[in-house]
Amino acid sequence: MQLDVFNSVDRADAIDVLRPCLDIQRWIENIADARPFNSVDSLLSFAGETAEPFTADEVAAAMAHHPRIGERPKAQTTEAAMSRSEQAGVDPGDDGIAAALAAGNKEYEAAFDRVFLIRAAGRTAPEILASLQERLGHTPEEEDVIVAGQLREIALLRLAGVISADAVNEGAKA
Secondary structure, eight states: OBHHHHHHSOHHHHHHHHTTTOOOHHHHHHHHHHOOOSSHHHHHHHHHHHTSSOOHHHHHHHHTTOOOTTOOOOOOSHHHHHHHHHTTTSOTTOHHHHHHHHHHHHHHHHHHSSOOOOOOTTOOHHHHHHHHHHHTTSOHHHHHHHHHHHHHHHHHHHHHHHOBOOTTTTTOOO
16 A cells, blocks of 8 residues: 555554554554654654554564464465565475474473564574574563564564555655
8 A cells, every 4th residue: 555545544444454564452543543654764663663662461462463483374364464475484394494493382382471473574494493492591571572572573564565655755754
């Protein structure tokens, strides 16, 4: 969707565009209510600012929608399609990596009572696995901070993929 269209749609439609990026109601509503944005950069900057900080409850709610790394969601939703695309670097046919991720996911969930979350886009399977193994040594408090940061990164990447610049306002700042 072009930025000028996003700026002009009604609030409910803007919310529908934002929800697959990150299902945190406060974040979604703050962005929808802050329109119009003069540039995609100003939109992304505002989205990043309004994501600081996420509460523990917001993180928990958003995490309910994230699949395990290495498991491709089968749903036909926009969010599931985004997740499949983001995990493109994880080859489910690589039995060694798949088994290591499955074991790591299980260990992580036992330690932290949630799925392992990482911005997978742009990372290789070995990089994701190395991060998973490193993060298993963290405290719950350290992981809370990291997970909130990963949610922000995922949300901003998704938002940048959903909203494009329009020719009239490209490069303008809010």
